[in-house]
Amino acid sequence: MPPAAATPLPKIVPVQGSPWQVLLTFLRLGLTSFGGPIAHLGYFRSEFVERRRWLDDARYSDLVALCQFLPGPASSQVGIAIGMLRAGWLGALAAWIGFTLPSAILLIAFGYGISHFAFVADSGAVHGLKVVAVAVVAQAVWGMARTLCPDPPRAALAILSALLALILPSTLGQLSALVVCAIVGLLAFKAPPTDGPHELPLTTVSRTAGAISLALFAALLIGLLLAAHTGSPLFTLLSGFFQTGALVFGGGHVVLPLLQAVAVPSGAIGNAEFLAGYGAAQAVPGPLFTFAAYLGTVMHTPLQGWIGGLVFLLAIFAPAFLLVVGALPFWDSLRRRTTVRAALMGVNAGVVGLLIAALYDPLWTSAIHSKADFGLALTAFGLLVLARVPPLAVVVLCAIAGAALQGF
Structure with a gap:
């Protein structure tokens, strides 16, 4: 009996939509997608x-896997990749503008309220x-500890990360x-095997364009670091x-400790605001990145x-855009490198530790001043975790x- 013919890989899907169609579709999602990145991915699957x-x-799952692998806001990166698939650059x-603009406008408006009405910042x-x-x-x-630290070694690594963040x-x-956790993951963890190769269904991103995007990411990272060393508070x-x-792994909540360490000690904003x-x-x-x-x-x-x-919104989203565009052409070979995935296991455990440290300082130390505060926080936690009440209502x-x- 002759051997069965190999199943051909799926053909690359051509660009078949308009940017205007993509913008309107993602704008509707940007107005209605509550619940955080996991919920956003569910909305995207239902819609697209x-x-x-x-x-x-299959293609959607592959895009989600890539964006979970990369640093940055996973749901926004999946949206960028879908927009690229549908209508090119x-x-x-x-896709990014449509999904990001509604929450950005609302938070800018809230910022004006805090800035122009001083009593608001001190209100109950x-x-x-x-x-x-x-x-x-x-x-x-x-939630992240149960997923990213399911065994004692990774739980211990999360504790080590929290201690380092509190000490420094x-x-x-x-x-x-995060660097220590990546090294420990690389040396101590064994990543599970992946499935076979996939063809990435994108025609608009060549390997050359991907390499240029990654080079631009590196140039901006280094250039801004050098500019910060001039002593300019703005460039810092x-x-x-x-x-x-460029560093947020594991979910949008990790922006809290990272941005707090950037903005508050510099005096640009008070901890209360x-x-x-x-x-x-x-x-x-x-997205929470807004x-x-x-x-x-x-x-x-x-x-x-x-x-x-708008400027600081672009500053925090630029790495996400450049990294997902740059990684798309190389994803199939990258995802099968066990060393890279083992290091990522360590990094993911590390970000849980960073959140544990942030839960204590600045959150607990700044917000919980009385038994009533603790009772309110405990009630909110119960509503979110046990009753699954929508975050907006809480x-x-x-x-x-x-x-x-x-x-x-």
């Missing part, structure tokens, strides 16, 4: 695999936003923790935001207001409760 059939389940840009409602941030990050630690409360300390902040976008914005970011749809738009609006820089919001409840507690 089941409803619109822009791609099949302009489609990728349209804003204190409620700080308290709900404790519950949200505790929920993230709870700075961007350097957090970066050092821009470099810090770009580095944050920082945490108020982070709490507000839980109440808006779309927290950078709020910070750019309220920080004391030459670019205050909506211009600052945020509103905590803001109202914070205002009520101040009245007493």
Whole structure:
């Protein structure tokens, strides 16, 4: 009996849509996608695999795997990749704009409220936003630890990362923790095997274009670092935001400790205003990275207001865009390197540790001042984890409760 013919790889799908169509579709998702990155990926699958059939389940799963592997906001990167698949480079840009713009506008508006009405920052409602941030990050630690630290070695690595972050409360300390975790993962962990090769269904990204995108990422990273060494506070902040976008593994909540280490010690923003914005970011749809738009609006820089919001928004998202575009042509060979995946196992455990450290400082130390605060945070945590109440409802409840507690 002759051997069965090998199953051919799926053909590359040609570009078949318009950037305008991509923009409108992602704008609707940007207005309605609450619940964080895991929920966003579910919305994307329903919209683009089941409803619109822009791609099949296999291609979608491969894109999700790539974006979970890369640093940056996974849901936004999946959206950029889908936009690229559908309408080329302009489609990728349209997908990012549509999904990001609604929450960016809302957080810039909140930033104006904090900046122009000083009493808002000291109100009970804003204190409620700080308290709900404790519950949200505790929920993230709870979920991520179960997924990313399922065994004692990785749990121990998370504890080591938390200790390093607490001992060295700075961007350097957090970066050092991630590097140590990557080295331990590379030396001590064994990544499971992957399945066979896949053909990446994109015509618009050649290996040359991917290499140029990665080179541009490296040039911006190094260039901003050099500019920061000139002593310019603005370039120091821009470099810090770009580095944050290049270092966030494991979920958008990791921006909290990284951005706090960049913005607060520099004096650009107070810890109270920082945490108020982070709490507000839980109440808006779309990616959590748009927290950078709020910070750019309220920080004391030459670019205050909506211009600052947009500039710092671009600074934190630029690495995500360049990395996903650059990695797409090389994904199939990259994903099968066991050394890379073993190092990533260590990094993922490390980011859980960073969140544990952030849960204590700055969140707990800044928001929990009384038994009532602790009770409100515990209630919010229970609603999020046990009752699975939508984050928006929990945020509103905590803001109202914070205002009520101040009245007493």
